[in-house]
Each structure stands twice: as structure tokens, then as C-alpha cells.
Amino acid sequence: MSLFKQLENIIRNNNSFLLTTHVNPDADAVGSEMALYHLLKRMGKDAVIINHNETPDNIQFLDPENVIQKFERVNPQQIIDEVDVIIFLDLNQITRVASMTEKLRSSSKIKVVIDHHQDAVNFADLMITDTNANATGEILYNFIVQSKLTQIDYEIALPIYAAIVTDTGSFRYERMNPNLHLIASELLKAGIVPHEVADKIYDQSRLSKIKLLGYALSTMVLSESGNIAYMLITTEALENSGAFESEVDGFVNYCLAIKGVKVGMLFFELKDGIKVSFRSKGKIPMNKLAAEFDGGGHTNAAATRLFNVKMEDYLKKIINKAEEYISEYSNK
Ligand SMILES: [Mn+2]
Structure with a gap:
């Protein structure tokens, strides 16, 4: 049946x-x-x-x-x-x-x-x-x-x-x-x-969300390879903006707006850990990358939530792992 x-x-x-x-x-x-x-x-x-x-x-x-x-x-x-x-x-x-x-x-x-x-x-x-x-x-x-x-x-x-x-x-x-x-x-x-x-x-955003987006965009960095763009939002920045945690959804997509970027990431610091959102173009599997860090999702969009960890301990690790995925899957 x-x-x-x-x-x-x-x-x-x-x-x-x-x-x-x-x-x-x-x-x-x-x-x-x-x-x-x-x-x-x-x-x-x-x-x-x-x-x-x-x-x-x-x-x-x-x-x-x-x-x-x-x-x-x-x-x-x-x-x-x-x-x-x-x-x-x-x-x-x-x-x-x-x-x-x-x-x-x-x-x-x-x-x-x-x-x-x-x-x-x-x-x-x-x-x-x-x-x-x-x-x-x-x-x-x-x-x-x-x-x-x-x-x-x-x-x-x-x-x-x-x-x-x-x-x-x-x-x-x-x-x-x-x-x-x-x-x-x-x-x-x-x-x-x-x-x-x-x-x-x-198109019904609060001003505080758009201001936080402005802040997030200003933190955007390109990796040395030019393949990865990422942004960082600290708990302090979130609090200063007056925006809600949920309003950060979707910010990560702006990383893919840059020419040559294949993977975009948003590192979001929370009171009890971090949230990382992953986006990719083509066949680079963000669900697999996220799974390396206890997350999941789709090929082009995934996320993970890590409790009681610090951003600085994971930032480099995740970026390096992303570079590995880019070299492995870029030409598939
Ligand atoms: Mn769905």
C-alpha cells in the first residue's frame, strides 16, 4: 500500500x-x-x-x-x-x-x-x-x-x-x-x-532586526581561499540590538551573495553555547558538514546547536572542516 x-x-x-x-x-x-x-x-x-x-x-x-x-x-x-x-x-x-x-x-x-x-x-x-x-x-x-x-x-x-x-x-x-x-x-x-x-x-521586520543584520554584515569575513564567507553575532551584539534570537534566521544567506563564495556560515553565540548555520551552492553537503558537529539539515542548508561550548574553540575547526568539504565536493 x-x-x-x-x-x-x-x-x-x-x-x-x-x-x-x-x-x-x-x-x-x-x-x-x-x-x-x-x-x-x-x-x-x-x-x-x-x-x-x-x-x-x-x-x-x-x-x-x-x-x-x-x-x-x-x-x-x-x-x-x-x-x-x-x-x-x-x-x-x-x-x-x-x-x-x-x-x-x-x-x-x-x-x-x-x-x-x-x-x-x-x-x-x-x-x-x-x-x-x-x-x-x-x-x-x-x-x-x-x-x-x-x-x-x-x-x-x-x-x-x-x-x-x-x-x-x-x-x-x-x-x-x-x-x-x-x-x-x-x-x-x-x-x-x-x-x-x-x-x-x-517585509514586516522590526527596525532592531534590520540593525542587527547591518551589524552581522559588518562582521563578514572571507576565508583565505575565498570559498567561505562567515559572520559572527555575539550575545552582546544581540542584546545591544534589541532584536530577538529568532530574528537572526536567514542572515546567513547573505554570505552566498559574494562572488566566488561556495559556503556561507553564521556563528551565533548564545548564553549556553553556539548555533552555527550553514549554506552552500551546488553539491557541497551542508547536512554532512553539520553532522560532523551534531547538526543536520539539507544539502544546501543545515545548522547545528552546540551547548556549553565557546565560539573560539569551534570557529577554526568548523571553517577547516568546511574547506575540506569544498575541496572534496566542488567538482562533483
Ligand atoms: Mn521544511
Whole structure:
């Protein structure tokens, strides 16, 4: 039986669902949750969404009725005990749910993963992991169309469109394919207005974030080879700017805007360790580079979070490792 058919059966044969996604949720994470939530509600099912984090301001429009709840504010054990199925979206390792990991791991409820990242760890009863998909929202679109469980109307098109736009860097990353533009076309026919969505997601920044971006850009360094550009944000710089930690997402992409640069990195110092974001052009596998330092992700975008370490102990190590990956994979 196909994976979609198995998912359809799980949905049809059960009544209550808990949806969740990864730490620091993006528009693909929240959009996928909301699209599936609407589908389940229309089928008369009970559905709750619980995330480790609050939804970022710029994608709150995907959840206008505030159905997404924050883990630390609810009684998670009670909710987990009451549902039939737990569906994990846009993640393929259970630890990505952060504070919710142990409670969800120890639950004996039916578990489903719908995701598009590489290096999946099988922890669910049904793993729908398609690394060719540009976004988890794209997988859900195909599932809804094929299963015919509901219509792709504006309410469902909006979160799916937001998911696809952000996970493709506005339709320009490497995995883009003709079919995704056909999907986008269908979403536009359902009433999506691209400039309105783009304005909400990208052009509602706070001044403090843009100022911090300015600072981050001013720290940018090119490695000796010219292959790597990286930026550094210290906790002090973050505090001085008044920006939020989550607002740093996406800064790393500016590293790739420099001619000749193949790998971009952002070193972000946090109170209890560091976060490193990796971006690459071509086939240089950032997921593998990140995995050398306990992280993961996609070929062209990955990240790691290291606790209780100092930036200066890792900066050189990570840059050297990145140079090795560049020489190994550049001509592949
Ligand atoms: Mn995604």
C-alpha cells in the first residue's frame, strides 16, 4: 500500500490528532500544521497543535485563530493520553521537538512523520519522508490532491503556499522543478496573492532586526581561499540590538551573495553555547558538514546547536572542516 494510502487510512480510522513540529518553527513547519489541521477539522476530527516555541510574528497570520499552543503552557501528558495519533511535521528526528521529546517518545500512540529533510531516523509507525520535496507543504499538497479528502481552497492554499515560498527561497533553490510552479499556479487560482504573502512574511521586520543584520554584515569575513564567507553575532551584539534570537534566521544567506563564495556560515553565540548555520551552492553537503558537529539539515542548508561550548574553540575547526568539504565536493 502506498504511503499516502496508509496516511489516509490512519486519518480515516482515528478521531483525535496531535500535530507538532520542530523547534524554532518556520513557515513550512507552521504552514504544514495549519493545512493538516484544517483538513482534519473538516473531516470532523479533533485536532490540537502543540509546539515547543511560540509562532514567530511574521507567520502568525497562518494561525489567525491562535489554535497553536505552546508546550509549556498546556498539560501535555493529558493531551497525549487523549489523542489517537501524533503527527510530526517538517522533522525526521524526534529530538527536534526539543522540550517535548521525552513525553512524545514514550507515548505508545500511533506516530506519523511527514517530512522532506535528509538522514531520517525512523521513530514512527509511518514515515513519509520525501527528500525530493521542496517543502513539507508540497508533500501535503500532493496528499490532499491525491486523497481528495478536501478541497484546496484559500484556507488550505495559504499555509501551503507560505510553506513552499519560504522553503524554496521564493522559488529559486536547487530543488525547484517545473511541477512546483504548477502547484503554485493551482494555489494562485485558489485566491493566493503572492505579493501580499511575501509582504507578510518578509517585509514586516522590526527596525532592531534590520540593525542587527547591518551589524552581522559588518562582521563578514572571507576565508583565505575565498570559498567561505562567515559572520559572527555575539550575545552582546544581540542584546545591544534589541532584536530577538529568532530574528537572526536567514542572515546567513547573505554570505552566498559574494562572488566566488561556495559556503556561507553564521556563528551565533548564545548564553549556553553556539548555533552555527550553514549554506552552500551546488553539491557541497551542508547536512554532512553539520553532522560532523551534531547538526543536520539539507544539502544546501543545515545548522547545528552546540551547548556549553565557546565560539573560539569551534570557529577554526568548523571553517577547516568546511574547506575540506569544498575541496572534496566542488567538482562533483
Ligand atoms: Mn521544511
